[in-house]
Amino acid sequence: MGLKKLTEKLAAYFERLETGQTHEIKPDHVRKVLEKLHAKEAELRDRLARAETDEKRAHLQQKLQVTQEHISRAEYLLTAIERAD
Amino acid sequence: MRRFFLPVALGALIFAFWLNPSVQDIAAGVAIFLFGMLMLEDGFRLLSGGLLERILQASTRSTPRAVLFGTVSTALLQSSSLVSVITISFLSTGLISLIGGVGVIFGANIGTTTGAWLVAGLGLKVNIAAFAMPMIALSIVLVFQKAKPLRGIGYALAGMGFLFLGIHYMKVGFDSFNDEIDLARFAMEGVAGLVVFSLIGAVATVIMQSSHATMTLIITALAAGQITYDNALALAIGANIGTTITAIIGALSANFQGKRLALAHFIFNTLTAFVALVLIVPLRELVDWISAALGIGAADYALKLAVFHSVFNLLGLALMLPALTPLIEFLTRRFPRPRLDISEPHFLSDAVDAFPETLEAALRKELVHLYENAAGILLKGLNLNQQQVYDSEDIPALVRASREAVEIDMDAAYEQRIKTLYAAIVDYATHIGSDDQHPERIERIHALRDVASDIVQAVKSVKHLRKNILHHTTAERGAVTGIYDDLRAEIARIVAEIRLLGQTPPEQRSALWLDQERATVEDRARHTTQKVDALIRARHLSAADATSFLNDSGYAFAAMRDLIEAARSFYIERDPAIAAVEHLVSLDLEEMHETLKGDAPP
Numbered sequence: 001m002g003l004k005k006l007t008e009k010l011a012a013y014f015e016r017l018e019t020g021q022t023h024e025i026k027p028d029h030v031r032k033v034l035e036k037l038h039a040k041e042a043e044l045r046d047r048l049a050r051a052e053t054d055e056k057r058a059h060l061q062q063k064l065q066v067t068q069e070h071i072s073r074a075e076y077l078l079t080a081i082e083r084a085d
Numbered sequence: 086m087r088r089f090f091l092p093v094a095l096g097a098l099i100f101a102f103w104l105n106p107s108v109q110d111i112a113a114g115v116a117i118f119l120f121g122m123l124m125l126e127d128g129f130r131l132l133s134g135g136l137l138e139r140i141l142q143a144s145t146r147s148t149p150r151a152v153l154f155g156t157v158s159t160a161l162l163q164s165s166s167l168v169s170v171i172t173i174s175f176l177s178t179g180l181i182s183l184i185g186g187v188g189v190i191f192g193a194n195i196g197t198t199t200g201a202w203l204v205a206g207l208g209l210k211v212n213i214a215a216f217a218m219p220m221i222a223l224s225i226v227l228v229f230q231k232a233k234p235l236r237g238i239g240y241a242l243a244g245m246g247f248l249f250l251g252i253h254y255m256k257v258g259f260d261s262f263n264d265e266i267d268l269a270r271f272a273m274e275g276v277a278g279l280v281v282f283s284l285i286g287a288v289a290t291v292i293m294q295s296s297h298a299t300m301t302l303i304i305t306a307l308a309a310g311q312i313t314y315d316n317a318l319a320l321a322i323g324a325n326i327g328t329t330i331t332a333i334i335g336a337l338s339a340n341f342q343g344k345r346l347a348l349a350h351f352i353f354n355t356l357t358a359f360v361a362l363v364l365i366v367p368l369r370e371l372v373d374w375i376s377a378a379l380g381i382g383a384a385d386y387a388l389k390l391a392v393f394h395s396v397f398n399l400l401g402l403a404l405m406l407p408a409l410t411p412l413i414e415f416l417t418r419r420f421p422r423p424r425l426d427i428s429e430p431h432f433l434s435d436a437v438d439a440f441p442e443t444l445e446a447a448l449r450k451e452l453v454h455l456y457e458n459a460a461g462i463l464l465k466g467l468n469l470n471q472q473q474v475y476d477s478e479d480i481p482a483l484v485r486a487s488r489e490a491v492e493i494d495m496d497a498a499y500e501q502r503i504k505t506l507y508a509a510i511v512d513y514a515t516h517i518g519s520d521d522q523h524p525e526r527i528e529r530i531h532a533l534r535d536v537a538s539d540i541v542q543a544v545k546s547v548k549h550l551r552k553n554i555l556h557h558t559t560a561e562r563g564a565v566t567g568i569y570d571d572l573r574a575e576i577a578r579i580v581a582e583i584r585l586l587g588q589t590p591p592e593q594r595s596a597l598w599l600d601q602e603r604a605t606v607e608d609r610a611r612h613t614t615q616k617v618d619a620l621i622r623a624r625h626l627s628a629a630d631a632t633s634f635l636n637d638s639g640y641a642f643a644a645m646r647d648l649i650e651a652a653r654s655f656y657i658e659r660d661p662a663i664a665a666v667e668h669l670v671s672l673d674l675e676e677m678h679e680t681l682k683g684d685a686p687p
Binding site: 005006009010013022023024025026029030032033036037039040051052053055056059062063065066067069070073074077 | 478479481482592593594595597598600601604605660661662663665666667668669670671672673675676677680681
């Protein structure tokens, strides 16, 4: 599936943007989200290093995986928005 | 007393109209002037579109800035009452500090002096009625426009026009009065004159509810020679006292912050008035000196009164600013913060009603209050200690160790700590949200109301679990205790995660953090039935217990979904463009499983 759904969502966003139904996303908006995501990634790594139980470690590991996926999607989005800008 | 006021006031006016028709012009002038002030207020409210509130928040970070804001905003609005109402609303909802609020009120007193300059400098020197008519005529075209800024300009323009027209009628009234009656013969000299005319100024301001209108009346009467300059000075001092009486009456129904502010206003004006009365002779000389320096004619008493009004208010500011810190300490001691009743709303109050622009901020704070109450009830309902859950590094272990029954009457707790708060949130969000406000703000307010509903639903769901939680988790009963412990741990973990999200600085916070929680809940909900089936097959769980558990797990997962949805809506990015980015980046359940493939939660 990869980024297929994101591509679809992005196409829908550009359609809504053309009709003035949504707020325009600028590269800076994506960069701000990326900043938050990288800070979260660092925080999760820190919590993971301090986790004492396997259950906690597994849970944090999953969170980290999700955050990393968010980061790769945000980076893809940044490229797309920069191209469109 | 109040019952008699209206008939007596109306009767006195009708009698005065009969006695001398010129009074009609003066009274109509005052009425038109007050009407103009109201329109000006409405106009600026529409025009500012939240700008005034944003500036207020930013400008109260230091006392000089707060004083400047009070001065400039009052000069622009020509009404210290609107500035006071906004300040009380912001103070009551905790958006500004008491010292900032007091600074604004002090500044508002300086700002009101611009009104005297406007009337004495422009109103009496120029035929302002000639400006008033076209202003009113043009304004009505703008008032009927759909666009809010245009309507705002229309109301403000009409307000200015009516202010000018009111001044004109007061002037006409006093001019024709001159031909028939000479009020100046009632002039009083010396201390008696100071005291009597100060009292008259105070009473006139209480009746008209506006020191600005009183000052205009005094200046026009002075220009018409109906009162003496000395008596006009005393009337101006009295108007400053009268305006605090209006504020005190208004503060009687306000919360402790409103009372503190009203007392600060009273102290400022009374002290200033007292000093002005005591130092009237040197002040008069100072006014003469300043007037001469400014090129104001020795006989231009109207402008000299405006100078006096500014000088004695500035004197008050100079006296009070160095004493600001002890004043704040005194106010805080005099009206201490009442002990908060957690069952009552803390932030939604009449002050929010008076200035609906503060509603969103007050609602957000009240929702945090509701959530804290709900979290306490939820965790107690699960036989868990709230603080231990928040402090725990290993929630499942804490849950397994929590076998003591925690006493709580869920129905009573719901009635006391949830229902009243929820009712207040729904009430404020519904009746203020329906007013003519920005559509995006109404949408946000309705979204906040839905957050409250989700929190309440979560508490109701846990209420259903309580009986079986008590039965199965206060003693070790094998597999059934284990699966109920799993439910308890899952809810507790979500409550703790939401708290963590709340503690994260807003610039680092994102609703995206809840994506994974949402996926975990759905995953666990799906696996619960398989787990129960396996336990029944292995004869670790009776069919009766399994049925009860499946029923209870439905409530538990509903509570978890409601809590996550509430947190997601509450912490959603407020910048719409960033919210759109987060929406694009977020993962749906299918994408989440794809991401975590082969790494299913235990």
